[in-house]
Amino acid sequence: MESAADRLRPNGALPIDQDTRSLLEWDRLAADLAAHGSTAAGRALCMALPLAPTLVQSQARLAETTELIGLDGLLEGGLSFQGVADLSATLRHCQKGGVAGGEALLAVATTLAAARRLRRQIDDPELRPHTSALVAELRTLPELEQRLHFCLEEGGRVADRASPVLAELRRQLLAARGERRERLQDLLRRYTPLLQDTVIAERNGRPVLAVKAGAASQVSGLVHDSSASGSTVFIEPQAVIALGNRLRELEGREREAEREVLAALSALVAAEAGSLEGLQVVLVALDFALARARYALALGAVRPELSGDPLAPFVLENLRHPLLRPTPQRPEVVPVTVKVGAELRVVAITGPNTGGKTVTLKSLGLAALMARAGLFVPCAGSPQLPWCAQVLADIGDEQSLQQNLSTFSGHVRRIARILEALPEHPAAAAGASLVLLDEVGAGTDPTEGSALAIALLQHLADRARLTVATTHFGELKALKYGDPRFENASVAFDEQTLSPTYHLQWGIPGRSNALAIASRLGLDPSVLERARALLAPRGEGELNQVIQGLEAQRRRQQEAAEDAAALLATTELLHEELLERWxxxxxxxxxxxxxxxxxxxxxxREGQQEVRRIIRRLRQGQADGETTRRAGERLKRLEEDHRPVPERREHRGWSPAVGERIRVLSLGKAAEVLEIGAAGRELTVRCGLMRLSLPLEGVESLSGQKPAPPEPPVPKVQVRVRAGLGTGPSVRTERNTVDVRGLRVHEAEAAVEEQLRIANGPVWVIHGIGTGRLKRGLREWLAGVAYVERVADAEKGDGGAGCSVVWVK
Structure with a gap:
């Protein structure tokens, strides 16, 4: 029964999906792909370029393409299909009981060897899971390959070793040919005067002598031919006729023996026909995948991400038409960027003729089909788009004199077929549907055509995932402002050069440039003024002014974005330089x-040694007052010389100050610093009505700076002159106590020695318990000091084991 789609289709017309691929020049793209095929069967599959029926199969093809791009680049000379032949005709012949020729059977052997080599190169489930799975079940039949190579020589000739009978026949043939050659040479020498030429010729596969016509009766034999002039007769001598007959018989038997060998080999091939057919399918699929990989490299294409959600966005950055090539007139192909969100359903592209609107349609349609077929898409970044089960287009002129169709009628008939092909309920469809309409509503009265175009696009917004339409109707530009599913785009036009720039602008409808072009070309100004006056009542003049303002604003925004990008790049360079210098x-x-x-x-250390020498001289010698005074001055100079100079420390980070506003990390709120602890590690803050005590690590500045930890105190080493010697009180006081906790052993020695020089009684040294290293170091040093009488632990009330009492002599 005839369907509605069949009734709408003109006689002999293709189904609408095939018609769309023809309009998009899918066959030209397939031919470009086939140029990268390695085998005849692979190129034939590339020319057919089938679309994957499901999303899973499309994703599998893309994965295969990705894996073979990497493998082909790793192998020297790339992945080779040398030796692979198309076995389909040979297999059909053998399965029907026929006898294949030697060359065809030898091609089976070379194909098996090539398949084994390819499987070895590809098989790596971790690196190449999809292609490895493809060759995992591949049967290369090594026994059949060995048998074929054993029985067949180069060129498909059956080898002598293939059959003992064949070997014996060929030995007899060789001997018979040698005997006939010797007899002919003897006859040449005997009949030399009677011959026109001393070369043994051949007629009808038999050796003959060129005998002069007048001497033909003197040579007995069989006449096979004569020359055109009749002066020469070609005679097979009677002496070799029997040998010739023998050779003919042996050659016939040789052919029979060869046929028997080939028949046996053909039977072996027929027995493995199923495995060989499966091998052929895998090799063709691999060749198809390798052609896709090499085509992607030739195009500079990238792998698209396909989504199973029909409402997924279209993101194609710097998309190039795969069939456009640079020419001297157009040395650079201008790419377009397509970004369509999930909420959009219709995009209306406006602008001047030859501005690139139709190329944009074709580029988008080809990108959707290429992704579905497992091909990479010629664009930049990471392209994303839904898996398109349908790509339907009305592009070009459908005018037909044979079918009595005008331009408008042709467009309407094709659009009717598109609507018939679309699903009634898009949500239940297996994939997204993409509709491409070129010059929608054109070819008829502008008012009616515009109304029809608006109704059609609104209908398609309910039926198709995305419809992209080009138009010159100004009414379509306003659809965006009444329906959020619509968007405007335009191709830019340079009024200075009166030529399109081919750049696609989103969000801004294209304006009419007819008056601008006419003005530049010198049309009478009065005519232009009248045209503007006629446009004014319809509002098109104001609309063009609005569009012009939008275009100017877009240019300013683009320039600002470029300036910002340049500033950002400079800032990043400066930041890297500052980090490096820091x-x-x-x-x-x-x-x-x-x-x-x-x-x-x-x-x-030098100061300590000098102090010890001075004290030693004062203790050992009979020093008078002047000597003591000079020693005291010397000690004061040493104190000044060896006093550590405080270092200028760089600001290591942010430090809070009283009254400053900071942020409390645990609350995420601002607070005011009321008080800072003595060690600088605790803060008292007020947050609203609350008064909190926080550690320094629990706050940060309002700009996000972390506080720097307070610097540890620098130990001070002082050298004092001993005021006098003698016996003092044995009660611990502040004057006879020295605290060396936190100091190193040599620093503690210097501090204790200073206290001992001015002490007039026992000295209490507080060193703490800790690890005991400081105490042991001091005890060992004090044991070697000559004027120390004894050292003992302090009373429990004075520090116990954490404090040592030193008595001087």
Whole structure:
């Protein structure tokens, strides 16, 4: 029964989906793809370029393409299909009981060898899961390959070793041919005077002598031919006729023996026909995938991400038409960017003729079909689009004199077929549907055509996932403002050069440039003024002014975006330079601090040694008042020379101050600093009506800066002159107590020694318990000091084991 689609289709017309592929020049793209095929069967599949019937199969093809791009680049010379032949005709012949020729059977062997090599190169389930799964069940039949190579030689000739009977026949043939050759040479020497030529010729597969016509009766034999002039007769001598007959018999038997071998080999091939057909399918699929990979590299294409959601967005950045090539007139192909959100259903593209509207339609349609076929898409970034089960288009002129169709009638008939093909309920469709309409509503009265175009696009907004239509009707530009499913786009036009720029602008409808072009071409100004006056009542003049303002605003925004991008790039470079310099400065600062620390320790040791020498002289010698005075001045100079100079410390980070506003991390609210603890690690803050005590790590500045930890106190080493010697009180006081906790052993030694020089009684040294290293170090040092009488732990009330009492002599 005839369907509605069949009734709408003109006689001999293709189904609408095939018609769309023809309009998009899908066959030209397939031919470009086939140029990258390696085998005849692979190229034939590329020329057919089938579309994957499901999303899963499209994704599998894309994965195969990805894997073979990587593998083909790793192998030297790329993945090779050398030796692979089309076995379909041979297999059909053998399955019907026929005998295949030697060359065809040898092609089976070379194909098996090539398949085994390809499986070895591809098989890696971790790196190439899809192509490895494709070759996993591949049977390369090594026994059949060995048998074929054993029985057949180069060129498909049956080898002597294939059959003992064949080998014996060929030995007899060789001997018979040698005997006949010797007899002919003897006859040449005997009949030389009677011959026109001393070369043994051949007629009807038999050797003959070129005998002069007048001497033909003197040579007995069989006449096979004569020359055109009649002066030469070609005679097979009677002496070799029997040998010739023998050779003919042996050759016939040889052909029979060869046929028996080929028949046996053909039977072996027929027995494995199923495996060989499966192998052929896998090899063709691999060749198809490799052609897609090499085509993607040639186009500079990238892998698209296909979504099973029909409402997924279209994101195609810098999309190029795969069939457009640079020419001297147009050295650069201008790409277009297509970004259609899930909420959009119709995009109306306006602008001047030859501005690139139709190319945009074709590029988008081809991109959707290429992704479905497993091909990479020629664009930048990471293209995303839904899996399109239908791509339907009305592009070009459908005028037909044979079918009595005008341009308008042709468009209407094709659009009717598109509507018939669309599903009634898009949500239940297997995939998205993409509709491409070129010059919708054209070819008839502008008023009626515009009304028809608006109604059609509103209908398609309910039926198709996305409809992209080009038009010159100004009424279609206003649909966006009444329906959020509609969007405007336009191709830019340069009024200075009166030529399109081919750039696609989103959100701005194209305006009419007819008057601008006419003005530039010198049309009478009065005519132009009258035309503008006629446009004014219809509002088109104001609309063009609005569009012109939008275009100017877009240009300013584009320039501002470019300036911002350049500023951002400069800022990033400066940031990297500052980071690098900061790292260098930090390394230099660390080295400088280490050098200062070493110099300070060296100065302390030198000062201690000098102090010990002075005290030793004062204790051992009979020093008078003047000597004592000079020693005191010397000690004061040492104190000044070895006093550590406070380092200028760089600001290591943000530090809160009283009265400053900060952010409390636990509350995420601002607060005011009321008080800072003595050690700088605790803060008292007021947050609203609350008064809180927080650790320094629990706050940050309002700009997000983290607080720097307070710097540890720098130990001070002082050298004092001993005021006098003698016996003092044995009760612990502040004057006879020295606290060396936190100091190193040599620093503690210097501090204790200063206290001992001015002490007139026992000295209490508070060193703490800790690990005991400081206490042991001090005890060992005090044991070697000559003027120390004894050392003992303090009473429990004075510190116990954490404090030592030192008595001087």
């Amino acid at each position: 790292e260098q400065q930090k390394e230099q600062s660390a080295d400088l601090q280490e050098q200062r620390r070493r110099r300070l320790e060296s100065s302390i």
